[in-house]
Amino acid sequence: MLTRLRARGFKSLIDVELTLPQLTVLFGPNAAGKSNIIEAAQLLSAVTTRLTLADAFDGFTIRGNPLEAFxxxxxxxPALLERSRAGLTLEADLALGEETLRYRVGIQMRPESGSLTVDDEYLTRLDRHGVPKHGALIEPDDGHLVVRRSARGRPVxxxxxxxxxxISDRRLSGERYEHIERCRREFEQWRVYYLDPRVNMRAPRPPREVRDIGVLGQDIAPYLHRLQVEHPEPFAAVKRTLSALIPGIRNLEVELDEKRGLLDIAIEQEGRRVSSRxxxxxxxRVLAVCAIAANPWTHGLVAFEEPENGVHPRRLELLAQLLKSIAIDQGRQLIVTTHSPLFCAAMLRLTAGCREQMAMLNVQRDARGTTVKQIEFADSLFESGELAEGFSSQTADGIFEGLILRGILDE
Ligand SMILES: Nc1ncnc2c1ncn2[C@@H]1O[C@H](COP(=O)(O)OP(=O)(O)O)[C@@H](O)[C@H]1O
Ligand SMILES: [Mg+2]
Structure with missing residues:
Protein backbone atom coordinates (compact mmCIF):
# COMPACT_ATOMS: atom_id res chain seq x y z
CA MET A 1 0.00 0.00 0.00
CA LEU A 2 1.16 3.49 -0.90
CA THR A 3 0.97 5.65 2.20
CA ARG A 4 2.83 8.73 1.03
CA LEU A 5 3.75 10.12 -2.36
CA ARG A 6 6.01 13.02 -3.13
CA ALA A 7 6.76 14.33 -6.60
CA ARG A 8 9.22 17.06 -7.47
CA GLY A 9 9.78 18.51 -10.91
CA PHE A 10 7.13 16.34 -12.56
CA LYS A 11 4.83 18.35 -14.86
CA SER A 12 2.87 20.83 -12.72
CA LEU A 13 3.98 19.07 -9.50
CA ILE A 14 6.85 21.33 -8.54
CA ASP A 15 6.88 19.86 -5.05
CA VAL A 16 3.76 18.04 -4.00
CA GLU A 17 3.37 15.62 -1.14
CA LEU A 18 0.33 13.64 -0.13
CA THR A 19 -0.60 11.09 2.48
CA LEU A 20 -2.85 8.34 1.23
CA PRO A 21 -5.20 6.11 3.20
CA GLN A 22 -7.27 3.27 1.74
CA LEU A 23 -9.44 5.55 -0.36
CA THR A 24 -8.39 8.93 -1.74
CA VAL A 25 -10.54 11.33 -3.71
CA LEU A 26 -8.65 14.06 -5.58
CA PHE A 27 -11.01 16.84 -6.52
CA GLY A 28 -10.58 20.30 -7.92
CA PRO A 29 -10.98 22.48 -10.99
CA ASN A 30 -9.76 21.63 -14.45
CA ALA A 31 -6.04 21.72 -15.12
CA ALA A 32 -5.23 21.79 -11.39
CA GLY A 33 -2.99 18.73 -11.69
CA LYS A 34 -5.23 15.87 -10.54
CA SER A 35 -4.27 13.64 -13.45
CA ASN A 36 -0.64 14.60 -13.04
CA ILE A 37 -0.70 13.19 -9.50
CA ILE A 38 -2.01 9.87 -10.76
CA GLU A 39 0.55 9.90 -13.55
CA ALA A 40 3.32 10.44 -11.02
CA ALA A 41 2.29 7.20 -9.30
CA GLN A 42 2.06 5.47 -12.65
CA LEU A 43 5.47 6.68 -13.76
CA LEU A 44 6.96 5.51 -10.48
CA SER A 45 5.49 2.07 -11.05
CA ALA A 46 6.78 2.05 -14.63
CA VAL A 47 10.36 3.08 -13.84
CA THR A 48 10.59 0.38 -11.17
CA THR A 49 9.21 -2.44 -13.29
CA ARG A 50 9.99 -1.80 -16.97
CA LEU A 51 13.30 -2.80 -18.47
CA THR A 52 14.53 0.72 -19.18
CA LEU A 53 13.58 4.31 -18.38
CA ALA A 54 12.86 4.81 -22.07
CA ASP A 55 10.24 2.04 -21.89
CA ALA A 56 8.77 3.61 -18.78
CA PHE A 57 8.38 7.05 -20.37
CA ASP A 58 7.00 5.60 -23.55
CA GLY A 59 3.57 4.79 -24.88
CA PHE A 60 0.64 4.42 -22.55
CA THR A 61 2.30 5.51 -19.33
CA ILE A 62 1.97 9.26 -19.35
CA ARG A 63 0.57 11.90 -21.64
CA GLY A 64 2.99 13.80 -23.82
CA ASN A 65 6.59 13.30 -24.88
CA PRO A 66 9.20 12.21 -22.34
CA LEU A 67 10.60 15.74 -22.06
CA GLU A 68 7.12 17.07 -21.21
CA ALA A 69 7.19 14.98 -18.03
CA PHE A 70 9.73 17.45 -16.60
CA PRO A 78 11.41 26.17 -25.42
CA ALA A 79 13.17 27.27 -22.21
CA LEU A 80 13.45 23.64 -21.08
CA LEU A 81 14.98 22.67 -24.42
CA GLU A 82 17.69 25.25 -23.89
CA ARG A 83 18.82 23.67 -20.63
CA SER A 84 21.52 21.07 -20.53
CA ARG A 85 19.61 18.96 -18.00
CA ALA A 86 16.11 18.45 -16.63
CA GLY A 87 15.37 16.44 -13.50
CA LEU A 88 12.48 14.98 -11.57
CA THR A 89 12.22 13.03 -8.33
CA LEU A 90 9.53 10.62 -7.19
CA GLU A 91 9.33 9.29 -3.66
CA ALA A 92 6.95 6.82 -2.01
CA ASP A 93 6.39 5.21 1.37
CA LEU A 94 5.08 1.68 1.00
CA ALA A 95 3.41 -0.23 3.81
CA LEU A 96 4.15 -3.88 3.08
CA GLY A 97 2.78 -6.12 5.79
CA GLU A 98 4.60 -5.33 9.00
CA GLU A 99 7.21 -3.16 7.36
CA THR A 100 7.28 0.27 5.83
CA LEU A 101 9.78 1.06 3.10
CA ARG A 102 10.73 4.37 1.60
CA TYR A 103 11.80 4.48 -2.02
CA ARG A 104 13.07 7.46 -4.00
CA VAL A 105 14.28 7.81 -7.53
CA GLY A 106 15.73 10.80 -9.35
CA ILE A 107 15.68 10.86 -13.13
CA GLN A 108 17.63 13.13 -15.36
CA MET A 109 17.07 13.93 -18.98
CA ARG A 110 19.26 15.71 -21.45
CA PRO A 111 16.79 17.69 -23.50
CA GLU A 112 19.22 17.95 -26.39
CA SER A 113 19.75 14.23 -26.89
CA GLY A 114 16.70 12.79 -25.14
CA SER A 115 18.80 10.48 -22.96
CA LEU A 116 17.30 9.39 -19.64
CA THR A 117 19.38 8.29 -16.66
CA VAL A 118 18.95 7.53 -12.98
CA ASP A 119 20.80 10.16 -10.92
CA ASP A 120 19.50 9.20 -7.47
CA GLU A 121 18.07 6.03 -5.99
CA TYR A 122 17.32 5.25 -2.37
CA LEU A 123 15.55 2.48 -0.52
CA THR A 124 15.29 2.15 3.21
CA ARG A 125 13.18 0.66 5.95
CA LEU A 126 11.31 3.08 8.20
CA ASP A 127 10.83 2.64 11.92
CA ARG A 128 7.47 3.00 13.68
CA HIS A 129 7.83 6.77 13.67
CA GLY A 130 8.52 6.96 9.97
CA VAL A 131 12.23 7.62 10.49
CA PRO A 132 14.67 5.83 8.15
CA LYS A 133 16.42 2.92 9.86
CA HIS A 134 20.16 2.81 9.95
CA GLY A 135 21.82 1.20 6.92
CA ALA A 136 19.76 2.02 3.83
CA LEU A 137 19.25 -0.85 1.37
CA ILE A 138 20.15 1.37 -1.57
CA GLU A 139 21.71 4.80 -1.22
CA PRO A 140 23.78 7.17 -3.28
CA ASP A 141 27.33 7.77 -2.14
CA ASP A 142 29.92 9.78 -3.95
CA GLY A 143 28.70 9.15 -7.49
CA HIS A 144 27.87 5.50 -6.80
CA LEU A 145 24.99 3.53 -5.35
CA VAL A 146 25.62 1.44 -2.28
CA VAL A 147 23.47 -1.68 -2.17
CA ARG A 148 23.15 -3.60 1.09
CA ARG A 149 22.09 -7.14 0.42
CA SER A 150 20.83 -8.10 3.84
CA ALA A 151 21.18 -6.69 7.32
CA ARG A 152 24.73 -7.97 7.78
CA GLY A 153 25.90 -8.62 4.22
CA ARG A 154 28.76 -6.62 2.79
CA PRO A 155 27.55 -3.68 0.68
CA VAL A 156 28.16 -3.75 -3.04
CA ILE A 167 14.59 -1.92 -8.36
CA SER A 168 13.68 -2.90 -11.92
CA ASP A 169 16.76 -5.13 -12.25
CA ARG A 170 15.45 -8.68 -11.86
CA ARG A 171 18.92 -9.97 -11.06
CA LEU A 172 18.46 -8.33 -7.67
CA SER A 173 15.95 -10.90 -6.43
CA GLY A 174 15.74 -13.70 -3.91
CA GLU A 175 16.52 -13.79 -0.25
CA ARG A 176 19.54 -11.55 -0.37
CA TYR A 177 17.64 -8.80 -2.11
CA GLU A 178 14.37 -9.47 -0.33
CA HIS A 179 13.37 -5.82 0.13
CA ILE A 180 14.25 -4.82 -3.40
CA GLU A 181 12.13 -7.66 -4.71
CA ARG A 182 9.21 -6.87 -2.43
CA CYS A 183 9.33 -3.27 -3.47
CA ARG A 184 9.31 -4.24 -7.17
CA ARG A 185 6.40 -6.65 -6.63
CA GLU A 186 4.39 -3.90 -4.98
CA PHE A 187 4.98 -1.50 -7.88
CA GLU A 188 4.08 -4.25 -10.36
CA GLN A 189 0.62 -4.51 -8.85
CA TRP A 190 -0.34 -0.86 -9.31
CA ARG A 191 -2.93 -0.13 -11.96
CA VAL A 192 -3.90 3.23 -13.39
CA TYR A 193 -6.79 3.59 -15.83
CA TYR A 194 -7.68 6.29 -18.30
CA LEU A 195 -10.66 4.56 -19.81
CA ASP A 196 -11.24 5.30 -23.45
CA PRO A 197 -14.75 4.11 -24.32
CA ARG A 198 -14.79 6.03 -27.58
CA VAL A 199 -12.22 4.00 -29.52
CA ASN A 200 -10.02 1.60 -27.62
CA MET A 201 -12.67 -0.17 -25.59
CA ARG A 202 -14.66 -0.92 -28.73
CA ALA A 203 -11.95 -2.37 -30.91
CA PRO A 204 -12.43 -6.10 -31.54
CA ARG A 205 -9.64 -8.21 -30.04
CA PRO A 206 -8.69 -11.88 -30.13
CA PRO A 207 -8.59 -13.97 -26.95
CA ARG A 208 -5.36 -13.26 -25.12
CA GLU A 209 -3.60 -14.04 -21.91
CA VAL A 210 -4.49 -10.84 -20.10
CA ARG A 211 -5.10 -10.27 -16.42
CA ASP A 212 -6.38 -6.79 -16.67
CA ILE A 213 -8.50 -4.54 -18.89
CA GLY A 214 -5.45 -2.42 -19.80
CA VAL A 215 -4.68 1.25 -19.14
CA LEU A 216 -7.23 2.50 -21.68
CA GLY A 217 -9.60 -0.41 -21.18
CA GLN A 218 -8.44 -1.76 -24.55
CA ASP A 219 -8.29 -5.37 -23.33
CA ILE A 220 -11.73 -5.44 -21.78
CA ALA A 221 -13.07 -8.10 -24.19
CA PRO A 222 -10.20 -10.62 -23.79
CA TYR A 223 -10.17 -9.91 -20.05
CA LEU A 224 -13.91 -10.56 -19.61
CA HIS A 225 -13.64 -13.59 -21.87
CA ARG A 226 -10.93 -15.08 -19.72
CA LEU A 227 -12.91 -14.27 -16.62
CA GLN A 228 -16.00 -15.95 -18.08
CA VAL A 229 -14.05 -19.11 -18.92
CA GLU A 230 -11.74 -19.38 -15.92
CA HIS A 231 -13.52 -17.54 -13.11
CA PRO A 232 -17.29 -17.81 -13.59
CA GLU A 233 -18.10 -16.43 -10.14
CA PRO A 234 -16.42 -13.04 -10.48
CA PHE A 235 -17.85 -12.92 -14.01
CA ALA A 236 -21.35 -13.43 -12.63
CA ALA A 237 -20.64 -10.66 -10.12
CA VAL A 238 -19.72 -8.30 -12.96
CA LYS A 239 -23.01 -9.10 -14.64
CA ARG A 240 -25.03 -8.55 -11.47
CA THR A 241 -23.32 -5.29 -10.61
CA LEU A 242 -23.67 -3.96 -14.13
CA SER A 243 -27.40 -4.58 -14.15
CA ALA A 244 -27.73 -2.99 -10.71
CA LEU A 245 -25.94 0.13 -11.92
CA ILE A 246 -27.69 0.35 -15.28
CA PRO A 247 -31.33 -0.63 -15.16
CA GLY A 248 -32.57 -2.45 -18.21
CA ILE A 249 -29.44 -4.54 -18.58
CA ARG A 250 -30.25 -8.21 -18.28
CA ASN A 251 -27.31 -10.15 -19.59
CA LEU A 252 -23.65 -9.91 -20.49
CA GLU A 253 -21.71 -12.36 -22.63
CA VAL A 254 -18.41 -12.39 -24.40
CA GLU A 255 -18.64 -14.20 -27.69
CA LEU A 256 -15.99 -15.50 -30.00
CA ASP A 257 -16.61 -14.85 -33.66
CA GLU A 258 -15.34 -18.09 -35.11
CA LYS A 259 -14.77 -16.74 -38.58
CA ARG A 260 -12.62 -13.81 -37.53
CA GLY A 261 -11.28 -15.20 -34.29
CA LEU A 262 -12.25 -11.98 -32.52
CA LEU A 263 -14.19 -11.34 -29.34
CA ASP A 264 -17.27 -9.24 -28.98
CA ILE A 265 -19.04 -8.19 -25.79
CA ALA A 266 -22.79 -8.61 -26.09
CA ILE A 267 -25.06 -6.80 -23.66
CA GLU A 268 -28.76 -7.45 -23.44
CA GLN A 269 -30.46 -4.17 -22.77
CA GLU A 270 -34.21 -3.59 -22.79
CA GLY A 271 -34.68 -6.95 -24.44
CA ARG A 272 -32.24 -6.22 -27.29
CA ARG A 273 -28.75 -7.55 -27.79
CA VAL A 274 -26.25 -4.78 -28.24
CA SER A 275 -22.63 -5.21 -29.21
CA SER A 276 -19.90 -3.31 -27.38
CA ARG A 277 -19.22 -1.62 -30.71
CA ARG A 285 -17.23 2.84 -18.41
CA VAL A 286 -19.45 1.28 -15.78
CA LEU A 287 -18.68 -2.16 -17.19
CA ALA A 288 -14.98 -1.38 -16.87
CA VAL A 289 -15.34 -0.35 -13.22
CA CYS A 290 -17.26 -3.58 -12.49
CA ALA A 291 -14.59 -5.60 -14.34
CA ILE A 292 -11.80 -4.01 -12.30
CA ALA A 293 -13.69 -4.59 -9.05
CA ALA A 294 -13.97 -8.30 -9.82
CA ASN A 295 -10.34 -8.85 -10.84
CA PRO A 296 -9.14 -12.10 -9.25
CA TRP A 297 -5.54 -11.69 -10.48
CA THR A 298 -4.37 -8.35 -9.10
CA HIS A 299 -4.89 -6.73 -5.75
CA GLY A 300 -2.68 -3.67 -5.62
CA LEU A 301 -3.38 0.03 -5.81
CA VAL A 302 -5.88 1.12 -8.41
CA ALA A 303 -6.35 4.64 -9.70
CA PHE A 304 -9.17 5.92 -11.87
CA GLU A 305 -9.73 9.08 -13.72
CA GLU A 306 -13.19 10.56 -13.30
CA PRO A 307 -15.16 7.36 -12.83
CA GLU A 308 -18.38 9.39 -12.79
CA ASN A 309 -18.09 10.29 -16.48
CA GLY A 310 -21.08 9.17 -18.50
CA VAL A 311 -22.93 7.88 -15.44
CA HIS A 312 -26.39 9.23 -14.84
CA PRO A 313 -26.51 11.47 -11.71
CA ARG A 314 -29.15 9.21 -10.19
CA ARG A 315 -26.75 6.28 -10.48
CA LEU A 316 -23.77 8.08 -8.96
CA GLU A 317 -24.60 6.87 -5.50
CA LEU A 318 -24.43 3.23 -6.66
CA LEU A 319 -21.16 3.84 -8.45
CA ALA A 320 -19.78 5.47 -5.31
CA GLN A 321 -20.88 2.39 -3.36
CA LEU A 322 -19.06 0.11 -5.75
CA LEU A 323 -15.87 2.14 -5.44
CA LYS A 324 -16.17 2.24 -1.70
CA SER A 325 -16.51 -1.52 -1.60
CA ILE A 326 -13.38 -1.95 -3.75
CA ALA A 327 -11.42 0.18 -1.30
CA ILE A 328 -12.91 -0.59 2.10
CA ASP A 329 -14.42 -4.08 1.81
CA GLN A 330 -11.96 -5.62 -0.64
CA GLY A 331 -9.08 -3.67 0.84
CA ARG A 332 -7.74 -2.63 -2.54
CA GLN A 333 -6.25 0.85 -2.22
CA LEU A 334 -8.07 3.28 -4.46
CA ILE A 335 -7.35 6.76 -5.79
CA VAL A 336 -9.93 8.55 -7.87
CA THR A 337 -9.90 11.95 -9.49
CA THR A 338 -13.15 13.74 -10.01
CA HIS A 339 -14.62 17.01 -11.05
CA SER A 340 -18.10 16.15 -9.91
CA PRO A 341 -19.35 17.74 -6.68
CA LEU A 342 -22.23 15.23 -6.73
CA PHE A 343 -19.83 12.32 -6.76
CA CYS A 344 -17.81 13.84 -3.90
CA ALA A 345 -20.98 14.35 -1.89
CA ALA A 346 -21.99 10.73 -2.47
CA MET A 347 -18.54 9.51 -1.44
CA LEU A 348 -18.72 11.58 1.72
CA ARG A 349 -22.11 10.26 2.69
CA LEU A 350 -21.03 6.68 2.17
CA THR A 351 -17.82 6.90 4.12
CA ALA A 352 -19.34 8.57 7.17
CA GLY A 353 -18.63 5.44 9.21
CA CYS A 354 -15.04 4.94 8.10
CA ARG A 355 -13.57 8.41 7.77
CA GLU A 356 -10.12 7.42 8.98
CA GLN A 357 -9.79 5.23 5.88
CA MET A 358 -10.65 8.03 3.51
CA ALA A 359 -9.12 11.33 2.39
CA MET A 360 -10.57 14.11 0.32
CA LEU A 361 -7.76 16.09 -1.19
CA ASN A 362 -8.42 19.39 -2.87
CA VAL A 363 -6.07 19.91 -5.79
CA GLN A 364 -5.52 23.50 -6.85
CA ARG A 365 -3.05 25.36 -8.93
CA ASP A 366 -1.27 28.59 -8.15
CA ALA A 367 1.49 30.48 -9.92
CA ARG A 368 4.09 27.97 -8.72
CA GLY A 369 2.23 24.85 -9.66
CA THR A 370 -0.09 22.28 -8.15
CA THR A 371 -0.97 22.37 -4.46
CA VAL A 372 -2.81 19.75 -2.44
CA LYS A 373 -4.85 20.46 0.64
CA GLN A 374 -6.40 17.84 2.83
CA ILE A 375 -10.00 18.60 3.69
CA GLU A 376 -10.81 18.09 7.33
CA PHE A 377 -14.27 16.74 7.89
CA ALA A 378 -13.91 15.37 11.38
CA ASP A 379 -16.63 17.51 12.91
CA SER A 380 -18.82 18.18 9.91
CA LEU A 381 -16.94 21.39 9.16
CA PHE A 382 -16.94 20.15 5.65
CA GLU A 383 -20.06 21.72 4.31
CA SER A 384 -21.23 21.84 0.74
CA GLY A 385 -19.98 25.43 0.56
CA GLU A 386 -16.44 24.24 1.09
CA LEU A 387 -16.94 21.58 -1.52
CA ALA A 388 -18.10 24.15 -4.06
CA GLU A 389 -15.12 26.34 -3.25
CA GLY A 390 -12.81 23.41 -3.75
CA PHE A 391 -14.00 23.04 -7.27
CA SER A 392 -13.55 26.63 -8.29
CA SER A 393 -10.18 27.73 -9.49
CA GLN A 394 -8.39 30.88 -8.46
CA THR A 395 -7.71 31.67 -12.09
CA ALA A 396 -10.03 33.01 -14.77
CA ASP A 397 -11.60 29.69 -15.69
CA GLY A 398 -13.15 29.72 -12.23
CA ILE A 399 -15.99 31.60 -13.88
CA PHE A 400 -16.84 28.51 -15.87
CA GLU A 401 -16.41 26.20 -12.92
CA GLY A 402 -19.00 28.27 -11.09
CA LEU A 403 -21.41 27.92 -13.99
CA ILE A 404 -20.84 24.19 -14.12
CA LEU A 405 -21.48 23.90 -10.41
CA ARG A 406 -24.74 25.76 -10.70
CA GLY A 407 -25.75 23.46 -13.53
CA ILE A 408 -25.83 26.29 -16.09
CA LEU A 409 -23.09 24.83 -18.27
CA ASP A 410 -22.35 21.20 -19.02
CA GLU A 411 -18.87 19.86 -18.53
N1 LIG B 1 5.85 19.67 -18.12
C1 LIG B 1 4.97 20.46 -17.52
N2 LIG B 1 5.36 21.51 -16.77
C2 LIG B 1 4.46 22.31 -16.15
N3 LIG B 1 3.14 22.15 -16.24
C3 LIG B 1 2.68 21.12 -16.96
C4 LIG B 1 3.55 20.22 -17.64
N4 LIG B 1 2.81 19.31 -18.31
C5 LIG B 1 1.52 19.62 -18.03
N5 LIG B 1 1.44 20.70 -17.24
C6 LIG B 1 0.23 21.35 -16.74
O1 LIG B 1 -0.61 20.44 -16.11
C7 LIG B 1 -1.94 20.87 -16.37
C8 LIG B 1 -2.82 19.66 -16.55
O2 LIG B 1 -2.88 18.99 -15.36
P1 LIG B 1 -3.89 17.79 -15.20
O3 LIG B 1 -3.31 16.92 -14.17
O4 LIG B 1 -4.23 17.20 -16.51
O5 LIG B 1 -5.16 18.57 -14.62
P2 LIG B 1 -6.54 17.99 -14.10
O6 LIG B 1 -6.50 16.51 -14.20
O7 LIG B 1 -6.66 18.52 -12.70
O8 LIG B 1 -7.58 18.61 -14.99
C9 LIG B 1 -1.94 21.64 -17.64
O9 LIG B 1 -2.65 22.84 -17.45
C10 LIG B 1 -0.52 21.92 -17.92
O10 LIG B 1 -0.29 23.31 -17.91
MG1 LIG C 1 -7.62 15.25 -15.44
Missing part, protein backbone atom coordinates in the same frame (compact mmCIF):
# COMPACT_ATOMS: atom_id res chain seq x y z
CA UNK A 71 8.34 20.64 -15.08
CA UNK A 72 8.62 23.53 -17.49
CA UNK A 73 10.57 26.57 -16.36
CA UNK A 74 9.03 30.04 -16.82
CA UNK A 75 9.63 30.06 -20.57
CA UNK A 76 7.81 26.72 -21.11
CA UNK A 77 9.06 23.96 -23.37
CA UNK A 157 28.71 -0.74 -5.18
CA UNK A 158 26.74 -0.03 -8.34
CA UNK A 159 27.24 2.70 -10.83
CA UNK A 160 24.90 5.70 -10.93
CA UNK A 161 23.68 6.94 -14.27
CA UNK A 162 22.27 3.76 -15.79
CA UNK A 163 19.21 3.89 -18.01
CA UNK A 164 17.27 1.67 -15.60
CA UNK A 165 16.59 1.58 -11.85
CA UNK A 166 18.09 -1.03 -9.54
CA UNK A 278 -22.36 0.46 -30.32
CA UNK A 279 -23.21 0.38 -26.62
CA UNK A 280 -23.10 3.79 -24.90
CA UNK A 281 -19.87 5.21 -23.51
CA UNK A 282 -21.37 5.41 -20.03
CA UNK A 283 -22.25 1.70 -20.11
CA UNK A 284 -18.74 0.77 -21.19
Missing amino acids: AFPAGGL SEQLGYNYTL IVSEGTL
